[in-house]
Amino acid sequence: MTTxxxxxxxxxALPRTEEKLVRDRVTFRVGRIVYVTISADETSMGFAxxxxxRAAIIAAEPDxxxxxRPSDERYNWVRAWLAALDHAEMxxxxxxxWRMVVPKRVAAAYLAEVR
Incomplete structure (x- = not known):
């Protein structure tokens, strides 16, 4: 279970990340682009x-x-139950x-540093 x-x-720990509270949800963003949210009750996580x-990942592991949310379906977005995620997968x-929203050079520099 992930918390x-x-x-x-x-x-x-990810470069350029800011944490903001928006409508009782914790969001993580780079600039104006949100890449992860945590639900207000902390039971699920939305992510870019x-x-x-999207359909394939949901069909493969629907639990x-x-x-x-219907209002977010137009975006590159999926949700996951925190109780079903282990730390490595999260x-x-x-x-x-995060890599979807930062410049490629920023992602490459970070990944080179952590390896």
């Missing part, structure tokens, strides 16, 4: 994910992943979501 505190720790691959999802 909001663990998500916060991973996201805070390629829209073209773990689910569709975003970390991979958060870093991949």
């Amino acid at each position: 909001a505190a663990e998500i916060r720790e991973v996201a805070a 994910f390629p829209k073209e691959e 773990k992943f689910h569709m975003p 970390e991979e999802l958060v870093v991949d979501a």
Whole structure:
């Protein structure tokens, strides 16, 4: 099981990340682009994910992943139940979501540093 505190720790370590509270949800963003949110009740996490691959990830693991709110379906976005995610999987999802919103050179520099 993953917690909001663990998500916060991973996201805070990513360059250019800012944490903001928006409508009772913790959001992590680069500039104006949000790449991860934590629900107000801390039971789920929304994250940037390629829209073209959304149906496949949800179909493969429907107990773990689910569709975003109808108002967010137009975005590159998926949601996951925190109770179903282990730490390594959450970390991979958060870093991949962050990589979608930062310049490629920033992502490459960060990944080269952590390896």
